[in-house]
Amino acid sequence: MTTEAVSTSPARIPDPAEVFAFADEEITTAATELWPQAHFELGDQVPSVTGYVRRIRVDSRPLYAKYSFLGVSLVSLLRGTCGPWPDVRYEQQAYLQRPDALMEREAAQLRLLARLGHPRVCAVAGLKRGVLFTESVTGQSLADLLPGHPAETAELLGAAFGQLHGLHQPPTARGLGPAGAIGERSIAGTFQRKFNGLSGPTYLRRLGTDRCAAADREEVADVLGWVVARLHRLRATMLPQPTRRTVAYGDLKPEHVFFPDGPTGQPVFIDPGLQIADPALDAAKLISRTALVLAAARPGPLVGQHLVHGIDVFASKRMDALPDTERRAWRSRVLVLWLMDSINILSTYLSAPAALPLPDHGTALVARAVDWCRAADRTSSELAAGTAPHAVWDNALVRLQAVAA
Structure with missing residues (x-):
């Protein structure tokens, strides 16, 4: 596609069906190039608000x-x-050639x-044309296990977090160069991008346009506006720069941890x-997303x-x-990150x-959302x-228990 073709294309936002069809074509072509003698078939699309994911x-x-x-x-x-959409397709060609492309x-x-x-x-399993193929992992995810094993919540969370002990040690940071980090999944960074001073208020006012009743939309926008303003102020005092270079898993969610x-x-x-x-980033995201799993499942008072x-118990451990001198600051930091992360994902779902x-x-x-x-x-x-x-x-x-019950 030429630059001239892009400039004369109709200015329309991407259509989901068109975007999904394009991604399917790229997946099919990539699979053919990686495994030219294999038989393959596309399975279901995996619901996701971040990347396009398909079983194959x-x-x-x-x-x-x-x-x-x-x-993005x-x-x-x-x-x-x-x-x-024509601009996106054109820019995607150049993006996939970059060594820092997200899937790379x-x-x-x-x-x-x-x-x-x-x-x-x-x-x-393979990487081609910007398509990352990974092996399927069997077993239940942590998100699936928790409602069925509520009395073991602390142990299950601890088992997942404990696997990151080596990752959280300073020597591991030397193996992750600056170009290899995925800063886009930073809780505070994502919060800042979403709710910056220029476009943040507009973004808030549009939340729930396709998902909520009008009265709920208005309350959600108003209340989140107050919460976001407070968190912007708290960020400076409660989220200091780390004193040592350590690696965080970064996207530690119950649905990303499986028990084969x-x-x-x-x-x-x-x-x-x-x-x-x-x-603390990993602890906060695991707590935040576990809390959202609980709020979504609403398993009843006893399980909740x-x-x-x-x-x-997990946080206390x-x-x-x-x-002793660090415990108060740690709890404050986790609370702020918990709120930020929950707002990040809830606002994504609402928009x-x-x-x-x-x-x-x-x-x-x-x-x-209102509760x-x-x-x-x-x-x-x-x-x-x-x-x-x-x-x-x-x-x-x-x-949290009240929302879940």
């Missing part, structure tokens, strides 16, 4: 194919952030972790987002009580390893166009008022 079977080998447009989320792309870095991170041996990760050998076996991780960051207690399939828990969270926003409003108010971190933490868990 190559001969008898089940794989996942993942494709990224310009390194599917929601941003389909909302027109990257411009009209993710493949490199999976290979690095495989060499290190910790944590265990899914194997890279059952809940007592060693987990396997998918979709890394390695970055130089304080290990066990899950919330397990989150509390992380603090036990810290000097997703109707034609983009959401994960089941994403659809459930959208339906409960969650009210809880976040109270927690952020307490943080901003200087309430003791342990009291804010306890109150946040009480509110």
Whole structure:
């Protein structure tokens, strides 16, 4: 495609069906080039708001194919952030030639972790034309296990987090050069991009356009506006620069941790987002996403009580390893990151166009957005008022249990 062709193309935002069809063509072509003698067939699209993911079977080998447009989320792309579809296609050609293209870095991170041996990760099956093929991982994810094993929540969370011990040691940072980090998955960085001073208010006002009733949209936008303003102020004081260079897994979510050998076996991780960051980042994202799994599942008072207690025990054990002088700051840091991360993903679900399939828990969270926003409003108010971190933490868990029940 020439530059002239792009300039005369109709200025329209990408159409989901067109985007998905293009990605399928790229996946098919990449598979043909990697395995020219194999028989393959595309399976279901995996609902995702970040990259385009499709199951694919190559001969008898089940794989996942993942494709990224310009390194941005599917929601941003389909909302027109990257411009009209002809422009996106043209720019994608150049993007895929870059050594720092997102799938290039993710493949490199999976290979690095495989060499290190910790944590265990899914194997890279191939990388071609910007399509990353990975081996399928069997077993239940942590997100699937938690509602069925609520009394074991602390142990399950601890088992996942414990696999990152080696990753969190300073020597590991030397193996991850600046070009290999996936900073796009930073909690604070994502929050800053979404809610910056120029476009942030407009973004907030448009949340839920295709997903919520008008009255809910108005309340969500208003309440999140207050929460975001508080978190911008808290960020400077409660999220200091890390004092030592350590690697965080970065995208540590319950749905990214699988247990092929059952809940007592060693987990396997998918979709890394390695970055130089304080290990508190991993703890905060695991807590945040576990809390959202609980809010989406709404398993009832008794199960919810066990899950919330397990989150509390998990966090307490992380603090036990810290000097007394660092515990208060750690809890404050995790609370701010927890709120930021939850707002990041909830706002992404709320801003997703109707034609983009959401994960089941994403659809459930959208339906409960008002309740969650009210809880976040109270927690952020307490943080901003200087309430003791342990009291804010306890109150946040009480509110989580109420939302889940």
